[in-house]
Amino acid sequence: MELKRTVKFEADRDPEFAYWISHTVGGERIRHCLQCGMCSGACPLSLYMDYTPRRLMHLSREGFKEEVLSSFSIWLCTCCYACMVECPKDINITHLMYALKERAIREKFYPKRFPIPVMAREFAHMLLRSGRITESWLVLRIFLHCSLLRLFGMSKLGIKLLRSKRLRFAHEHIERREEIKKLAESVRTAKERMAL
Amino acid sequence: MPEQVTTSENSVRDPARIGVYVCHCGNNIAATIAVDEVAQYAAGLNKVVVSREYKYMCSEPGQAMIEQDIRDHGLNRIVVASCSPLLHERTFREVLSRSNLNSFYFQMVNIREHASWIHDNRAAATEKAKDLVRAAVRRVALHRPLEPRRVPIDPAVLIVGGGIAGIHAALTIANAGKQVYLVEREPTIGGHMAKFDKTFPTLDCAACILTPKMTSVGAHPNIKLWTYSEVMKVDGYVGNYKVTIRRNPRYIIEDLCIGCQECITACVYKAGKVDDEFNLGLSKRKPIYLAFPQAVPQKVVIDPENCIEFKSHRCKKTCVEACAERGAIDLNQKEEIKEITVGTVILSTGFKTFDPRRRPNYGYGRFQNVYTSLEVERLINASGPTGGDVILRDGTRPQSIGIIHCVGSRDHNTNRWCSKVCCMYSLKLAHLLKEHTGAEIYNFYIDMRTPGKNYEDFYDRMLDEGVHFVRGRVAEVSDWAAHPSEKGKLIIRAEDTLAAFVRRIPVDMVVLSVGMEPKEDAHDVRRMFNVSCSSDGWLTERHPKLAPVNTLTDGIFICGACQGPKDIPETVAQAGAAAAEALSLISAGCIDLEPYTAKVMEEVCCGCKTCIPMCPYDAISVDEAKQKACVNEVLCKGCGTCAAACPSGSIEQNFFEDEEIFEEIAGVLTHA
């Protein structure tokens, strides 16, 4: 067992991060957090989390960016909204989890070949390209990016699905794909204009 | 501009010599308003003789400064620009009367609450202050001398609500030799406290300290106790409130009933059949019953909903037989309306406990072994449904008990406030339950709040007794076993925030420490007595620090939990305070009311009667002989609605005359 310095210096805090979290959508009331742990208690995934949602709330508002963005917990969130409906201070915890994921992806805060961010990225690309998701291809691409072995592990499942005619490899897409591109484009420019 | 209203001769105005005083209020005003600038500006205004600024106008020297100026400069009008008139108008009016000036030659300007505290732009705030001062100067020049209306105080006091607050206030006033009417909705007085087993932190038994007080209320010659009764209507004003009270029929002639309870034994129902309100449905009572053994008054009640006689008229009426020779039972009793006159009123209408069904994830109502704290009080009480033996609804004795704090408190989904007493009573229950059952006790709390004399010691004592404390709000109580050890138990799921992981704790019994809420009819009470309520529904005091039991309506006082969550010591202290306030009015014998009444300028009045329906108090009538309206000063409460309605402008409201208000309007708007 190796000894590790656990003391935190003020220099370890990132005030920008603290500011960001309390000004991002859903974080308006994060400073009200009682640290009561209702969110953790209600969370079906908290049993596996390195930092419980409650701790993430506190760490974020205090600006401990490293700890938060590199934590496993944000990727465990399945967005079931249990925390949000329970929160006694009406903090939109689920949405903050999205925000944290988004930021972690933007700032590359995740282990290599870690499937969840990969899935998000692949999903996004497919959506932007064709306007719809073809699950079969999505799954395929994700596993290609993570580990081929896994894919073989899953092949049994694939066969099962094929047999049940549920996996179809015909690419789904919408008619006016250009609209999707336009949408994304206009959001991008608007974001720059609003400096979001 | 509108035409000058002719004024009644009795009050001619002498040429105004105005003094203006601008207050710094330490830094409260000076921080955002250039006080000196305002004062200088005022000095230049028409008719202003002196204009000064000072750190604290309300202070001794501040007041002295005004008096000095009145003497030296022969001032006859005073304007003070400081805080809200609701705070210090009286203070400064007294300054004037001390200097033999009519106290209504004064106008107050609110540049703190209405300016310095709500603006940060110094320039703009200063401009605004100038405008307001200018308006006051122009207005005060027109003020007329007025005499406050002096009304006598009827020494009788009405107390609404017979919980510990009402009981204590009643005894205090009655012992001072004054008449008290104590009105209680339930068949007995005692309120919530009567249901408690022990009281924190001293653990003395609630009944032992309460029942003696209850008995003396029942026996006191100066207290008229009306239980099972409700206030229906309140008229009049301070010193002279006319109150209408409905006495619901209890179908027992109180003067004849001696509380022997023969009738109850005789009832055709051999056992109880209706949920017993006093034991919160944990036991049954008969349709004819005494709320609880020490009930005051010791008079039984019949509840018509469940009495066979009332439902079918086919009862043997064994109760009536049993009471044959006293004949105290009167099944034809009708409700009775009482009209009384009192000088002051004390509201002690109390609170209600939070209904945990509004927090479904705690399973109250779904799992039989989930109890509210109040139910547990009865469960451990020697005179309770189980005689103090803690046996669960399923007949077992709990080996492990979870006490969940903050149920319906500090929660945006239900009540946002902290109910203040739950931490302490949860500790108390932890102790009592341990004592009664020897079970493992877990307290789930967010923050442990034990502010109060000897409260922290009590907390330490619980720690010594080995009660578990888990810092975390419980997310759910379920009967879903995820582990063999959880089979057949209620599982409490919460994050142990100090350990920083989620725990599942199986228990046999769950106690929900429910918070305090305003009574559902708090708003009706508020309307009836003309007092105000916070948005949460708690009755609001005139000033949170300096007038904690007064309301904005003179002669109406509040005490106890109707004003906000509080424990017994605090409640009793407040009740004492309310009683003292009432007594001080009574012994003063009279009170001065604002003379803001309406008056008719007969020479202008055309007798059109437009004003008559305007007045909610029927204070205006028509002098048939003269065909002119005339105002009954005693009935007039000075709202001014008639003045606004009069087409010929012949009704004026004292201190709010059209002219005065027009000057004020022009003043605030016209930049000089």
Place this chain on the structure above:
Amino acid sequence: MHENPAVGNEKAAFEPLIAAFFCNWCTYIAADLAGSSRMKIPPNVRVVRVMCSGRVDPQFILDAFSEGADGVLIGGCHPGDCHYQEGNYKTLRRFRLLKRMLADMGVEDDRIRLEWISASEAERFRAVMNDMVEKVRALGPLKLKPPAEVFAEEVAPHA
């Protein structure tokens, strides 16, 4: 008629001046509460205290406009909560009448407003204030069809 420094040439510089009549028991206290809670409210409002919103004579409002107010706000207790039982109902009735009349004279709807704000509703008080100032600022300075003095004489008697 009056020189309101707030009234600038270009709309941007325009700061509206709003006269407010508050009843002593509800809205005035709400305003005090807003103060003691240190809420931030635009400095464009000038409060005149009356005992009851029922006291507010339509003439006051006309006068306020003619004296240079760009907007008028009346604050009273919620229906049913009037300290004098029903003063606020009377106000409401008059107010509806007056509003129609003002409309004829070209006073925009947003310039004149009746709000029920109870003693505890400081937050609501703030909201109303901000909203009103915003709306009136957007409308720009008050422009009356007939010259102000004339209309005060013409209309006041009918009020």
Place this chain on the structure above:
Amino acid sequence: MKFAYYPGCSLRGTGRAYEDSLLAVFRALDIELEELEDWNCCGATTYLSFDELTSYALSARNLAIAERMQLDIVAPCAACYLVLNKTQHYMHDYPHIDQLVRGALKSIGFDYKDRVKVRHPLDILWHDIGVETIRSKVKAPLKGLKVAPYYGCQIVRPYATFDDQYAPVSMDRLLEAAGAEVVSYPLKTRCCGGSQKGSLPEIGLDLLSYLLIEAKKCGADVIATACPLCQFNLEVFQSEVGSRQRPISMPIVYFTQLLALALGAPFSDIGFKYSVVPIQPVLRQKEIACA
């Protein structure tokens, strides 16, 4: 009664059974459906974590199309239902999102007025049609079939107003109307792990096994779901769950499949052919026609 039907990607992929049965039910109750013209993926919950703001614009496109069709949307997929609702909520609550989304829609020629309601089939069947009407139309009651109603997360939480967040009952009532016996299922709103099964198999399995084992304990013959992902997880990974504890065989069907069956739709047309865990044995055992 007519709605704009928004299938979403899943109902065209792994959730085809849901689509087939839903259409059958609506047909049986004469609710008209017109497919949302050239609809696009709502972005699901995944896209949100990639690029929140764009995801609102994408889902708003569907709202705008429905508005142009002058119809309210019915969104059977839990994720779609949530995301569309969420988009509307956030456009109300946050001016900058509203501005940004409207701007984006303008750029593709939509002038969005926000006049669309997003409805869930449960909502429509329970409130608009009503339990009584359904009961009256039931041809083949599901006598004795013990069903565990499983709502999952995103339908009742956090925006749904048509049912209780903690203890929803809409599906219970509907299935009862269909003659089924609804068992009380404490985990009816507990999360199934969503896409975690794909990314973090172990954890996904844990969550799934809770749900499956508890349903067995409650004596359920089948679990009824209202979400393609829940259905997929619970059904397809059963064997894995089984391989950890004792094997489980629990048919996982869409509530619409059971309703359709009760309303007399031919067994072969309502998606049972896609099942991995066949429901026929249970039905036969209960003597409910399934041919």
